[in-house]
Amino acid sequence: MTTNLCVAPEDVMALLDGELSATDAHVIEAHLAECGQCALLAKQLRGTSTLLSQWSVPSAAETMDSLIKSRAQERGLRLQKRWMRIPPARLSLAGALTAVLAGIVVVAISLTGYQRARMVSFEPPSRDVAMESPTLPEQAVTKTRRVSPPNLASMLTSVSNGVMDSAGSDIPRSPMPMVARVMSMTVVVKDVDSARTALDSIVARHHGYSAQESVSTPKYELHSVQASLRVPASELTSAAAEIAKLGQIVNESQTGEEVSQMHADLVARLKTARETEARFQAILHQRTGKVSEVLEVEQNIARLRRDIEGMEAEQKGLEHRVVFTTIDVNLSQEYKAPLQPQADSSSTQLHNAFVEGYRNVTGLLFGIVLLIVAFGPSLLVCLVILGVPAFLLWRRYQKIRSRV
Amino acid sequence: MHEMADSDERLMNAFSQGNAEAFNELFRRYQQPIFGFFKRRIAEATQAEELAQDTFLALIRSTANYRPSATFRTYLYAIAFNVLRAYRRKAMFRSMFSSTKEEEPSVRNSLAEEIVLRDALNRLGRVDREILLLREFEQLSYAEISELAQLPLNTVRSRLFRARMALREMLSAPAASREQKDLVESKERI
Numbered sequence: 273m274t275t276n277l278c279v280a281p282e283d284v285m286a287l288l289d290g291e292l293s294a295t296d297a298h299v300i301e302a303h304l305a306e307c308g309q310c311a312l313l314a315k316q317l318r319g320t321s322t323l324l325s326q327w328s329v330p331s332a333a334e335t336m337d338s339l340i341k342s343r344a345q346e347r348g349l350r351l352q353k354r355w356m357r358i359p360p361a362r363l364s365l366a367g368a369l370t371a372v373l374a375g376i377v378v379v380a381i382s383l384t385g386y387q388r389a390r391m392v393s394f395e396p397p398s399r400d401v402a403m404e405s406p407t408l409p410e411q412a413v414t415k416t417r418r419v420s421p422p423n424l425a426s427m428l429t430s431v432s433n434g435v436m437d438s439a440g441s442d443i444p445r446s447p448m449p450m451v452a453r454v455m456s457m458t459v460v461v462k463d464v465d466s467a468r469t470a471l472d473s474i475v476a477r478h479h480g481y482s483a484q485e486s487v488s489t490p491k492y493e494l495h496s497v498q499a500s501l502r503v504p505a506s507e508l509t510s511a512a513a514e515i516a517k518l519g520q521i522v523n524e525s526q527t528g529e530e531v532s533q534m535h536a537d538l539v540a541r542l543k544t545a546r547e548t549e550a551r552f553q554a555i556l557h558q559r560t561g562k563v564s565e566v567l568e569v570e571q572n573i574a575r576l577r578r579d580i581e582g583m584e585a586e587q588k589g590l591e592h593r594v595v596f597t598t599i600d601v602n603l604s605q606e607y608k609a610p611l612q613p614q615a616d617s618s619s620t621q622l623h624n625a626f627v628e629g630y631r632n633v634t635g636l637l638f639g640i641v642l643l644i645v646a647f648g649p650s651l652l653v654c655l656v657i658l659g660v661p662a663f664l665l666w667r668r669y670q671k672i673r674s675r676v
Numbered sequence: 677m678h679e680m681a682d683s684d685e686r687l688m689n690a691f692s693q694g695n696a697e698a699f700n701e702l703f704r705r706y707q708q709p710i711f712g713f714f715k716r717r718i719a720e721a722t723q724a725e726e727l728a729q730d731t732f733l734a735l736i737r738s739t740a741n742y743r744p745s746a747t748f749r750t751y752l753y754a755i756a757f758n759v760l761r762a763y764r765r766k767a768m769f770r771s772m773f774s775s776t777k778e779e780e781p782s783v784r785n786s787l788a789e790e791i792v793l794r795d796a797l798n799r800l801g802r803v804d805r806e807i808l809l810l811r812e813f814e815q816l817s818y819a820e821i822s823e824l825a826q827l828p829l830n831t832v833r834s835r836l837f838r839a840r841m842a843l844r845e846m847l848s849a850p851a852a853s854r855e856q857k858d859l860v861e862s863k864e865r866i
Contacts, residue, residue, distance in 0.1 A: 281837060282833045282834060282836075282837045285833070285836065285837050285840065286818070286833065289811065289818070289832075291817065291818050292840065316841075316844055317840055317844075319844065320840050320843055320844040320847070321812060321840075323793070323847055324793065324812045324813070326789055327716070327789065327790055327793050327813075329711065329712045329715040329716060330715070330721065330723060331708065331711075332707050332708055332711035332728065337703075337707075339729065340703055340732045340733065340736075341696075341699075341700055341703065343733060343736050344691070344696045344699040344700065344703070344736055345696045346695045347696070347699075347736045347737075347739065348691065348695060348696030349694065349696075350694075360743070428853075487698065501719050543858070665772055667767060668771075668772050669772055672771045672772065
């Protein structure tokens with residue numbers, strides 16, 4: 273700055289506001305003493321400030337005091353506790369971090385449990401309890417009701433009694449409930465192939481058979497065997513105990529369905545059908561009539577025979593379900609981290625990644641196009657409907673804003 | 677009294693440690709300035725009192741957030757500006773859905789000088805007006821205004837000069853010949 277030229281008018285104002293350093297203030301003051309134009313400006317600025325200073329406001333009401341002071345008192349008491357001085361933002365951050373840590377801990381615990389489930393040293397759970405209290409449907413047996421496992425010999429006797437007594441007048445009823453049981457077991461084994469062989473021998477030892485068996489041996493994944501076994505109900509406990517020894521049980525469940533009523537109904541219907549068939553046979557042998565009548569009787573006999581055979585098959589299936597318990601076994605191989613790297617070459621993996629990426633991108637773009645096509649027209653209509661009032665409100669808002 | 681000689685910042689720190697007396701002293705110092713801050717911007721005295729009260733309550737609530745990096749005065753006026761902005765937003769929202777213009781009885785009851793000043797100030801751009809008010813009435817330094825308005829220091833200086841000159845021109849011109857000037861609405865923080 274120099275006194276030879278007029279200074280910036282903002283500097284004159286800054287001088288009056290006391291915003292200049294001592295050196296600059298001295299220079300500007302010296303200039304004002306010489307320059308009439310700048311002195312006039314300073315005078316005008318002072319005049320404006322004087323005008324504004326005439327605008328006084330009334331004193332604030334005393335009513336505010338009590339409320340504010342009481343709040344300050346309360347707050348002061350709370351702030352005497354150290355933790356209350358932590359800023360809310362930090363408290364929120366701490367809370368979020370705690371939540372994240374808790375999440376990590378939960379995930380870690382879950383993973384640990386999963387890994388433990390794969391460990392060989394894991395003790396198999398007590399199986400007696402599960403065997404003694406099978407879960408049955410409510411309509412069949414209540415949970416508190418004790419259901420003894422059906423004995424193969426007695427069950428066969430009772431079932432055959434029911435079937436053979438069809439000539440009798442009373443509907444045969446089993447002395448004990450007929451329960452069709454299904455057991456499901458998931459066992460993690462070290463070697464699936466040897467476990468499978470052992471499973472076959474267990475089934476043979478307990479006079480059962482394998483209804484279905486599927487083996488999965490993918491190249492880079494865990495091998496597994498799914499088998500649906502049938503073992504006599506009386507052998508269920510011992511067979512299941514032996515299967516459990518193949519490895520470690522990670523899942524086990526048992527369900528039972530009481531089929532006594534279903535069986536009794538079937539036997540009764542079978543009995544009635546047989547009696548009707550016998551009467552038709554008698555009519556056919558003892559009476560004579562027109563050919564059409566004979567044919568009608570024979571048709572009825574044929575229909576009844578079909579029904580009887582169907583019901584007999586159903587009865588046998590039902591009895592078989594009671595006598596032979598189903599055990600669905602899932603043998604899976606214990607996980608061992610592979611030491612070898614992926615068999616695919618790096619270039620193949622890279623190529624596959626590119627192809628996958630390309631597919632993802634095209635899929636995403638196509639999805640966006642589909643989304644626009646699907647919802648675009650509706651959105652356009654909504655935009656038109658809502659846009660006009662929104663535009664009017666916006667104009668009004670701008671108008672009011674300019675006034676404030 | 678020893679506390680009287682304490683700086684605002686020390687008093688605020690004492691309050692953040694739980695000393696309610698320190699706050700009382702701050703309240704005593706700033707009750708009238710904060711009320712004046714609102715009274716000059718909102719004609720209704722009752723409303724100005726309520727907003728001043730809200731400002732102090734917000735200050736009490738946000739004690740834990742206070743950091744002595746800025747001056748207490750700037751911090752307090754920043755809170756006051758937030759309260760004012762919230763009030764204006766609500767007022768604007770109400771106006772959008774109300775057909776009648778809100779009356780300001782205290783404007784009608786005000787002194788002639790006050791009406792003239794209000795009228796002249798209302799003709800200034802929003803940011804220029806706030807800078808001028810902060811300097812003339814709240815006596816904030818250029819640096820404090822710059823921090824509060826989030827504007828460069830030189831911009832504050834030039835805008836303040838422009839506002840003063842415009843105001844002088846409006847106040848010196850006859851009332852009848854005062855024309856609405858084309859004042860560009862600024863999009864800055866204030």
